[in-house]
Amino acid sequence: MHIGFLGLGNMGGPMAHNLLKAGHQLYVFDVSATAVAGLTAAGAQEATSAGAIAKAGVEVIITMLPAATHVREVYLGDDGLLANVQPGVLLIDSSTIDPMSAREVAAAAAKNGNPMIDAPVSGGTVGAAAGTLTFMVGGSEADFQKAQPILAAMGKNIIHCGDCGNGQVAKVANNMLLGISMIGAAEAMSLGVALGMDAKVLAGVINSSSGRCWSSEIYNPFPGVVENSPASRGYSGGFGTDLMLKDLGLASEAAKQVRQPVILGALAQQLYQAFSMQGNGMLDFSAIIKLYRQEN
Amino acid sequence: MHIGFLGLGNMGGPMAHNLLKAGHQLYVFDVSATAVAGLTAAGAQEATSAGAIAKAGVEVIITMLPAATHVREVYLGDDGLLANVQPGVLLIDSSTIDPMSAREVAAAAAKNGNPMIDAPVSGGTVGAAAGTLTFMVGGSEADFQKAQPILAAMGKNIIHCGDCGNGQVAKVANNMLLGISMIGAAEAMSLGVALGMDAKVLAGVINSSSGRCWSSEIYNPFPGVVENSPASRGYSGGFGTDLMLKDLGLASEAAKQVRQPVILGALAQQLYQAFSMQGNGMLDFSAIIKLYRQEN
Amino acid sequence: MHIGFLGLGNMGGPMAHNLLKAGHQLYVFDVSATAVAGLTAAGAQEATSAGAIAKAGVEVIITMLPAATHVREVYLGDDGLLANVQPGVLLIDSSTIDPMSAREVAAAAAKNGNPMIDAPVSGGTVGAAAGTLTFMVGGSEADFQKAQPILAAMGKNIIHCGDCGNGQVAKVANNMLLGISMIGAAEAMSLGVALGMDAKVLAGVINSSSGRCWSSEIYNPFPGVVENSPASRGYSGGFGTDLMLKDLGLASEAAKQVRQPVILGALAQQLYQAFSMQGNGMLDFSAIIKLYRQEN
Amino acid sequence: MHIGFLGLGNMGGPMAHNLLKAGHQLYVFDVSATAVAGLTAAGAQEATSAGAIAKAGVEVIITMLPAATHVREVYLGDDGLLANVQPGVLLIDSSTIDPMSAREVAAAAAKNGNPMIDAPVSGGTVGAAAGTLTFMVGGSEADFQKAQPILAAMGKNIIHCGDCGNGQVAKVANNMLLGISMIGAAEAMSLGVALGMDAKVLAGVINSSSGRCWSSEIYNPFPGVVENSPASRGYSGGFGTDLMLKDLGLASEAAKQVRQPVILGALAQQLYQAFSMQGNGMLDFSAIIKLYRQEN
Known part of the structure; x- marks a missing residue:
């Protein structure tokens, strides 16, 4: 054609x-x-x-x-x-x-x-x-x-x-949930490790249980848990924080237009924004876990 | 024995x-x-x-x-x-x-x-x-x-x-992620539907994409999406809001003891608390989607 | 002229x-x-x-x-x-x-x-x-x-x-802080009363201490604390929830344009949005305290 | 005696x-x-x-x-x-x-x-x-x-x-509102300055308007706005971040006991916790504004 x-x-x-x-x-x-x-x-x-x-x-x-x-x-x-x-x-x-x-x-x-x-x-x-x-x-x-x-x-x-428009709707809805569940996975992994668990064992439990999500299974933000994930190569490559930020901005803007609250969605947007402001916008979005862990 | x-x-x-x-x-x-x-x-x-x-x-x-x-x-x-x-x-x-x-x-x-x-x-x-x-x-x-x-x-x-203790760690970490991703799923489903999408089609897209989680696949909070889910029977049965609230309370308390931030986890706890105060503590926790939808 | x-x-x-x-x-x-x-x-x-x-x-x-x-x-x-x-x-x-x-x-x-x-x-x-x-x-x-x-x-x-533009900047910055501190005042008043304090006594302590703000002194959201306030006349008149919502929308949009995080500001916006969706958009914005108190 | x-x-x-x-x-x-x-x-x-x-x-x-x-x-x-x-x-x-x-x-x-x-x-x-x-x-x-x-x-x-107990109630309620309004002031000041306003002029507008609070007037977190404030001497002295964190922990714990939501209060607690984890627990709590500003 x-x-x-x-x-x-x-x-x-x-x-x-x-x-x-x-x-x-x-x-x-x-x-x-x-x-x-x-x-x-x-x-x-x-x-x-x-x-x-x-x-x-x-x-x-x-x-x-x-x-x-x-x-x-x-x-x-x-x-x-x-x-x-x-x-x-x-x-x-x-x-x-x-x-x-x-x-x-x-x-x-x-x-x-x-x-x-x-x-x-x-x-x-x-x-x-x-x-x-x-x-x-x-x-x-x-x-x-x-x-x-x-x-x-x-x-x-x-x-x-x-x-028409529903392709965009599906994308912003999916990516908003992705942005939220990635932070959720980052918090759960950080909390479990801070409380003394091995990261791989914890991911194993979550992934066979009700906390399971794409962000814990395929793209776990904790280094070393998923081989070849951005987390396991210094958060290079992957889906950049600033791209996630763009999508969350579209989601909260669309929500505003239809007067729909998106409480965790808006908070997630702000957390990626704070993380980006600290100079991390080019890192994969799973690097958001750095907000939750002391740098060594 | x-x-x-x-x-x-x-x-x-x-x-x-x-x-x-x-x-x-x-x-x-x-x-x-x-x-x-x-x-x-x-x-x-x-x-x-x-x-x-x-x-x-x-x-x-x-x-x-x-x-x-x-x-x-x-x-x-x-x-x-x-x-x-x-x-x-x-x-x-x-x-x-x-x-x-x-x-x-x-x-x-x-x-x-x-x-x-x-x-x-x-x-x-x-x-x-x-x-x-x-x-x-x-x-x-x-x-x-x-x-x-x-x-x-x-x-x-x-x-x-x-x-010792790691069984509890695994449970609070998993359930905190569950509590977060359920609210995330509730927001994503509500947003997509408010923007004009069919709930089942939206769930189908999310479940074949990166927003996929146990809360969207197995236990989708939108009525009618998953047959036999609590959402499809008036949020009766299942895992009560007040039980989720108890587990999120354990998670944020454990996090405080080890000085670990759990930002979305703490916010999720408060949202379930607000929902419970409105008289919904006995409903399945996926009923939290009611915070995001006008009652008809 | x-x-x-x-x-x-x-x-x-x-x-x-x-x-x-x-x-x-x-x-x-x-x-x-x-x-x-x-x-x-x-x-x-x-x-x-x-x-x-x-x-x-x-x-x-x-x-x-x-x-x-x-x-x-x-x-x-x-x-x-x-x-x-x-x-x-x-x-x-x-x-x-x-x-x-x-x-x-x-x-x-x-x-x-x-x-x-x-x-x-x-x-x-x-x-x-x-x-x-x-x-x-x-x-x-x-x-x-x-x-x-x-x-x-x-x-x-x-x-x-x-x-040029700074008039608008001052307004959105001021009103964002107002929207946040009103919710803060609503939470503090509700918490104190739930824990057994008299609302007027609590407001008196706050207003002579470091929690003091316009929202606690002049426009306290708890009914009966400030005579002639919207809270003391059923939240009629005053500055409508939907107007506060508009200003918070401008604040978070302006923040996005300059890549500035406004974490509490964005959360406040979502809470007023949720409250408005429940049919309260025409009430004075101090009515947000209803999110925190069981209706009698 | x-x-x-x-x-x-x-x-x-x-x-x-x-x-x-x-x-x-x-x-x-x-x-x-x-x-x-x-x-x-x-x-x-x-x-x-x-x-x-x-x-x-x-x-x-x-x-x-x-x-x-x-x-x-x-x-x-x-x-x-x-x-x-x-x-x-x-x-x-x-x-x-x-x-x-x-x-x-x-x-x-x-x-x-x-x-x-x-x-x-x-x-x-x-x-x-x-x-x-x-x-x-x-x-x-x-x-x-x-x-x-x-x-x-x-x-x-x-x-x-x-x-009995009401002295503690008054203190946790007041300090929770203080912790929230300080972050609100930090966000409003950071936003206004990022949008091009002079910090002192902005503080002047806010302090003669409805955003006014103890945190903007007496203890403004932006450096140079209030002479002799912790912000104007590198956030030394004053009321430490970890002390604010302790009081917010008491507030959210007391709220949990009476099943009272404190949404902004809990989020503020988490933000101070994240800030403390980054090594800032000994700084005055108004240093939380550092979360919102790029280090030079």
Whole structure:
């Protein structure tokens, strides 16, 4: 297929590469010339603007942008996608943004005659490179079916979450729970060890009991408990504290818009913020356990 | 074996019944005559005090009491177990108490020549009746080996957590994480639904993703998501809010003793406390989701 | 002076009346015809749009609007103030909005040749009617001096807080501390009374000691402690929970923008949100003490 | 008067000196010989145990001890005060302990025929030396009247808080609110400064507005705002973080006993705990603002 791709950063770049590998023809745009060069070297064609991609005769356009302001600008701006695209072209936004903004842009696209889905991902840069991302998709069943094979070139788990915006809803809800349970796991592990237990034995008990969670089993924040976890390699790699912070900010903002309390969610956001302020924003988010343990 | 059993309440009663079924000879004591009558009708012999049990020539004594004050009194009191028991008799305390108290009593027992283990349980009254409890055991490897077959008559998962007190440590650490992740699950489910998602679809996404936890998978607090969960039957049965509150109180108290912060743990305790004050202490603890949803 | 006034709601209406009383000539605009009629009956001239006010030859324009989106639209919109106003006209925004938006609009005004100050108020509808508001002013010293006599017709405490945006900063910082200390006072009073103390005696001790704060002295949330307080009249009147919630939302949003943790501030926001969800948004914010006391 | 005094530490020592200066005859006891020597050099007579003081024919006994365990031991122990004292001798406990323990000991004293009051203090070591402490007194009106002139030799503010235990209630309630409002002030000051305001100007606005509290006015945690405050001398002196932590621990423990939620109180406790764990327990508690500001 002929596909437009905007946003070739740490996530978008490898995703676009996987589309090329799957045999699609790509028209790419990014403000970074270096990012573009990486893709054109692999066979993509460069476009000079969002509008240019929209006019290139593509069947599908995928965007992978940092925040809602960029998404609004790229879709709704004067030289943006909607102002230039043919009706019927499928629009896929894989950026992680707040559900309200996703729904506004999708509504504008619908008015323009363009089906649109939101399809934020999880799996990080490793999953983007390996083509093993999870896509959480909001949009109509028909649009989901149409997008499915394209997304399958970049990920292995494509979940339909309901109507437009629900991909974003699923992501912020999941990641808020993740952010909370990681701190919970950090507190439980730190408490147990401070009270005299061996960390691996404690993790074993928790993981066979009701405290079990992804953060205790797969991604335990205590060093040495899970081999190859970020905790076991100095909290490098993985999912950065500042990325978790961004997602928790989206969750509390979305909660505010619908007047929904998220008490632990908001507290978790503040704890990651305090931890980030101390200079740890680039560490994997499981490093939050450092708030609970004396440095040796 | 000849076994003494003190504390025949909602948990201790069915546990003692399972020991009788396994062929052990029981000497039982409880302040409630009714509780005692239930066991003597099933073949146990009544003792008139803790001291009387200690002098009855039993090989093992098991206690299942409400709180640390009772444990201290039963073990350390003037007519208590240690003042009357023969050296060498194995002491098993299945009460849930703070680790420090457990270690103090075990140290007193050791001085008296009695091996002792702490073996708090999870699994609730259903598990107690069915003989499927989990025992988290603190004590020496030898004492654990000796206790194992006895505990196996009452539970199916017998975990050695390390030295004396570590059974209690494992339980408070696990249950603190459980109490936190349940509130996290309640917030994530409430937020997602408030933002327009179907509860079952959202639970499906979370349970196949990084937000996954026992509280979202097995015991989801949103009504109708997990069949036969407390949430699907009006939050009756299950693990009461006031029991969770007791365990979080033990966790924060133990944390204070070792000067360990437990930020989300302490906040979770307060939220269950506020919920209990509103008259909900007898509801299953997953009912905490009611704090996050408008009553219809 | 010839003054334009936009936004004649619960706050703006009485403020405009006080300007009329002080002898100023007013050109007013509001989307509500009723609100406008109240002012024209008192001698103001009606304008048909923001742009019309800007073109009416006024020397000063004051705006009192609900949120940042309205402020942006009124100042920056196609038929807005900046597109139509003469250079040199002083612009005063008394809306409570986030500091970043205030600074953006002020920068646009400066580019347009218009001095601008932000001057959010405290004192509520009672202070607006009585002309006893506090104005927290951000802008240059010269602009503050120019605005001072005009603001003095509407308030009695006019504080210069520094450059543009700092009026908003002072307001969100103050109100965040207020929102926190009110909950603190509610917890301290509830705890003391639950432990057996008389509420008035307890308030007396606190108010002569280090726990003393505006929320314990002037506005104590416990019924009967301060005569004529909202707590002593069923939490009617006063400063509504939903208004406190708005200000805490601005505080946590501003904090996020500068990557500053506000741990208690964010938790306070969530507690007022939970309380509002239970149907209490219209009660005075000191009613938050109901979260801590069993209803009789 | 002939007065017995037990506990001659940082607080008790200078308090006893002030009693001597006021012309009272003192019988003193402490486990530290150095502490005793300081008092005997000033004219006090040494006693060799709590029991010895009780038998020395004193009219009043004052205790100033670190925690409830010491209070119980000194009053209720085998060689303790109650076992040895004549009926009618007035007992004054100035230790800061939980209200429940205070009431238990007072009840035992009453049974023994001894009037007892709890009279915890605020004012720190500076107030103890200067004789300007505040005493919060729980006990009968008659016992309060009897104690008043004695306490007046050590403090200048003697407040009757109601029946036995209420002195402790007043202290934990006040100090919990103090601990919360100090963190609130730290957050508000940090936020305002991060958003571009001058710290002194911000404090000025807050202190003339509704955010005003003892922590913002008298003891502002931002360096340089209040001359001679701990914040302006590197957080040395003042009221140590670990002492605030002790009082918050008493507050949350007392709250648990009466099943009263203290949400911000418990969170404040955890934040001071985290701060203490990082090695700051000896700094004045206003140093908690360091959690909110990047070190330069």
